Amino acid sequence: MLMTGRLTLPTDIDMVDETIRLKNLLGADALRDCDGTAMPEELLTQSAKKYATYYTTRKDNDWANENPEEIQQEYLISDRVTARDTKLRIKLMKGFHTEQLKVNIIDDPKRWWEVVDRTTGEVVPVYKWEFDGETEEVVIESVKYHQYTVSFLAFLVWDPVHMYNFITNDWKDAPHQLTFDVRQPKTQIHVKEKLKRWCEENPHIDVVRFTTFFHQFTLTFDENKREKYVEWFGYSASVSPYILEQFERWAGYKFRPEFIVDQGYHNSLFRVPSKEFRDFIEFQQIEVSKLAKEMVDIVHEYGKEAMMFLGDHWIGTEPFGKYFQDIGLDAVVGSVGDGVTLRMISDIKGVKYTEGRLLPYFFPDVFCEGGDPIGEAQDNWLKARRAILRSPLDRIGYGGYLKLASKWPGFIDEIKYVVNEFRLIHENMQGTKAYVAPFKVAVLNCWGNLRRWMANQVHHAIWHREIYSYVGVIECLSGMPFDVEFITFDDIRNGIAEDIKVIINAGDAYTSFSGAENWIDPEVVTSLREFVDNGGGFIGVGEPTAYQFEGRYFQMSDVLGVDREMCFSLSTDKYNELDADHFILEDIEGNVDFGEGMSRIYAQGENYQILNKDGEYSRLVVNDYGKGHSVYFAGLPYSPQNCRILLRAIYYAAGMESEMKKFYVTNVDTEVTVFEKTGKAAVINNAKEAKHTELYIDGRLAYSLDLNPMEMRWVDCRK
Amino acid sequence: MLMTGRLTLPTDIDMVDETIRLKNLLGADALRDCDGTAMPEELLTQSAKKYATYYTTRKDNDWANENPEEIQQEYLISDRVTARDTKLRIKLMKGFHTEQLKVNIIDDPKRWWEVVDRTTGEVVPVYKWEFDGETEEVVIESVKYHQYTVSFLAFLVWDPVHMYNFITNDWKDAPHQLTFDVRQPKTQIHVKEKLKRWCEENPHIDVVRFTTFFHQFTLTFDENKREKYVEWFGYSASVSPYILEQFERWAGYKFRPEFIVDQGYHNSLFRVPSKEFRDFIEFQQIEVSKLAKEMVDIVHEYGKEAMMFLGDHWIGTEPFGKYFQDIGLDAVVGSVGDGVTLRMISDIKGVKYTEGRLLPYFFPDVFCEGGDPIGEAQDNWLKARRAILRSPLDRIGYGGYLKLASKWPGFIDEIKYVVNEFRLIHENMQGTKAYVAPFKVAVLNCWGNLRRWMANQVHHAIWHREIYSYVGVIECLSGMPFDVEFITFDDIRNGIAEDIKVIINAGDAYTSFSGAENWIDPEVVTSLREFVDNGGGFIGVGEPTAYQFEGRYFQMSDVLGVDREMCFSLSTDKYNELDADHFILEDIEGNVDFGEGMSRIYAQGENYQILNKDGEYSRLVVNDYGKGHSVYFAGLPYSPQNCRILLRAIYYAAGMESEMKKFYVTNVDTEVTVFEKTGKAAVINNAKEAKHTELYIDGRLAYSLDLNPMEMRWVDCRK
Known part of the structure; x- marks a missing residue:
């Protein structure tokens, strides 16, 4: 087994010997500086790649x-x-x-x-x-x-990230870093020259890690220096009259501030994006990519690699945008909060490699009395591992102050365990793709692939009461044996792709993730009805297809078999009875966790079956519709059990129940990933307790396994 | 003390002696037959008024x-x-x-x-x-x-009420009673003649109790003879081409079935009524009142009284409609489910007297093993009594099978207690009005006075999960020392009446009770803002003023100090902190019950104070707005404690905190009603346990009282 490579460690000026010791112990092949740390001269000659963070928009007051x-x-x-x-x-x-x-x-x-x-x-x-x-x-x-x-x-006049770090770390005398706009003519020339100079002056640096390019996501502070507004996807700070005049010429219509401020909602990801905002995104992505390419070209001229950090000044370079691949980056690195944020990185196309920064960062807020860095590392790895098995990162790494990690008893052992499992996955998969079901699953919302794995997110892996019952859906999917597409309503209008067999719509009414006015577009509803009628599957979570119109709140209530009581039909009697006997719940024991659990859902029509109720209302309902099926969930937060329920729901919705046991593990806390080409299968235990599970291959019992807590067991899948 | 009068008892064919015994024991002065019972010949000569139920629309196949x-x-x-x-x-x-x-x-x-x-x-x-x-x-x-x-x-082809009774009582061989439409020309003549004949043939009957007039509220059954749809306020069964052609001539536009079926919501009371539906109500009320008057005139010609039962075929005769008083009825009788339904009856103007049928009905579903008729009678009386003290019924009575009541140990004693308290109220009030605060409270919704005391109701006093947190508001009000108006948005547009000092808006978003599109009418919001700015009070419950528009969900968020998180402002930081120290909660101990408790309410603006929180969100918030105040409740189900909270909230909102202790009792389970003209004050204990309370008069401690469970204690308020 490979004991080195694929690992980046942070270092610091006073950590020369310890860095070398840990580099050797863990088999790291790259070293990096961080915000607040510096690469010691002595390490520049080490046999490892050296990364250097690079800021294009600040540090030049x-x-x-x-x-x-x-x-x-x-x-x-x-x-x-x-x-x-x-x-x-x-x-x-x-x-x-x-x-x-x-x-x-x-x-x-x-x-x-x-x-x-x-x-x-x-x-x-x-x-x-x-x-x-x-x-x-x-x-x-x-x-x-x-x-x-x-x-x-x-x-x-103060860079938002610098301000954030300044306040968070209680810096006292650091001068406030002003920003400058690289898109503007004078600054553009200046910044390019500076990058060239920097490349010349730093011959030992192998990788220029851009943090990031030109436009910070929206991050605004109030008069008390508290965060006032933060939108990770926000374009509010990517504007200037210089840029907006260009936009007007490109778009052919007059710009209005309202396109950006959006009634004060600042184009939150949850807002159905206006045509003008979508135009502005498109325009910015074109222009930013073009200019970013010029920066990357400079880096390449000096024989270095260009790496982009996913976040901070990433506006215009979002990696699932149409123009991202034109930038010519070598790599993207980002923070891995969970399976979803991992796939935001690992699914990126058009770069040579992807790298994930695992948690926890080696910061004093975790490495402190009462902190649980080992527990955090385990939780992070459990979520990351299932996603890596489906769509691997090429590298992993850590960030922060190395000395904190090296001093914490047992933490380096934990990292070692994680790094070894990571390398083992690569060794066993050999660059091949894991088995997926013979159909695609699509997540339908107003953003589609542009915000792939970003549905119902407020900010990178941050928990909110309003969203976790939806984010759970994509967190489950991030480690499931399905090819997942993120599609828009235009993709529905243009004809649902042949290979999509199940479509998921999850979100609160009137948000971009549910779909709002798209649901009163006859083209959308007729296409989807036809899709299901002909055998397709439709899964709704929360307030799917919601728009109060012509006697229904859920516009696809005929397909879903449910609607939500908005007080207008209180006078209509509902005779909703529970019948939990169904394929979807076959191996589920105990209560199902619906998270916030959308209230007031009732079944209607003639083809429904209610699998779970809350008082008089329902939380899990299936419905037959022609040759197809639908499944309604009141909410689906992430848990191993809900992964299993969603797995079953998807196979059921696709009408492919019999396919499910091609590769299947009985214990709901376990999952299996199969690499048919290499003959290897990984059975993972997602629980922190030992679990017994049975592995079925092609519908037959192949292995009976006792797994240690969190264990990943590799077996021969050709048996 | 008067020991007789004001009481109606049911009787039956086999209950002659027992009826006479109970009539004397309880001091009843009227006897009635019921659906399914008959008045015995022998009683017709008793010294009591005799009521007879009369059906105009059926019993003539x-x-x-x-x-x-x-x-x-x-x-x-x-x-x-x-x-x-x-x-x-x-x-x-x-x-x-x-x-x-x-x-x-x-x-x-x-x-x-x-x-x-x-x-x-x-x-x-x-x-x-x-x-x-x-x-x-x-x-x-x-x-x-x-x-x-x-x-x-x-x-x-089967009268809905007859069908309901037939199914409920499992009748076997009774022929289905067909309906006929008294509005139509032939039937109209026939029915009038029949009524005359009946009056001639029943000289001993003093009161003709119409059940009711011509149009049954909507009550539809499904193929399994189960209730399919019931709308107590529904006009769907008041139609015919004959009537609709008249309506077209009256309204001046073409009728559409959609005016009635309303997308399948059948004009549920929760729907914002369309102009056309409001026109149709108006038209029907005009026509029904006219014809009902002719029936009443016939009754009067025979020297009898005409009484209307509130319900069943009451469509077009709703007693707060504009034309009701023209009918010339002597009395209205209705069922008293609680304080709210009591005031639906006792607030009626234009009749000589009102009568309330108290619960429980003497039916086998309550007078049975496991039943608790005494407990039900007590609960009913506790709610009814507070409302009677504010707006008295003239009479009370009971319904059902008298033999069930007379056999139940202790039940007749319970009735005796109730009847005596009822008579005592009349004796002490002497027809004078109880003290009310020196300002009016208005409940604002799309229905206003037409549906006085009917806000957020599905069907007469029926509990629904969706409504009890709103119905609580008017249930509390039904027994509080305020003159209560029910006003529409047009009443706001036409200028808020001078004597209104507090306006309440309570309901789910987009319902007729919250107000829906009325909230994006600048005339409405500017009038209300001015009203509060100049010292008025505004109380919102649930989703008041809700309509997603121009950056806000609650359109009066500036007045209310709160808005609801609809996912569009998740990226905006909220620094909402609790500060429960406030006049409204001064004598409140323990948790506050917000019922279903609207979720996701956050405070915003600069003048709010959060009195109660649920996690990061708020449930009770006050806000200063110019010289005025607002109060927001996430829900307010009925309870003695919530009555007290609402009392305080109203005085606070009105800016009249100092007025509150003009007459005030300290214990939240007790209330005081004062009849200044007679010098009497009733202190009631709304709990089934003994309570100690102190009575303040003009801000000074006047009495220190130990009350028995449920006691009503009369004291001299001139002390």
């Missing part, structure tokens, strides 16, 4: 100060203020931190700002308001008791 | 059979059927009971029916469908995978 008009900008929306009279003053910077943001008075407010009457939705004509530079207020001729907002541009 | 075209009709909507091809057959009577309803093929289907494409909302032109009389199917030229419904007329 002289440049920013000399070119204030090329500092990055962000579209802000003021507080909503209700007029109590016919004249209203709105203080622009109220609720923002003036150390982070500064009103842009260089560009004409009347051209770039917008005052909106939020009581009517109408734009207030520019002659009805004035900017008072003295007080930084906008003065509006208002209608009494109407509410108003001002959308305006501000300069990002 | 000969007439119905001779005049089939004048049988009552109902608008039905077929099942929603999805077309799998370009021809679709919809079986009209599928899901209905053919013993109850029969397709009307006398009137032209093409004129009176409607086929609707529910995938587009469009009406299918009449040339694209045909009725196949043979199979009772409508055959439609369909678009593949569109859904269709047929709205059609059917004859009510």
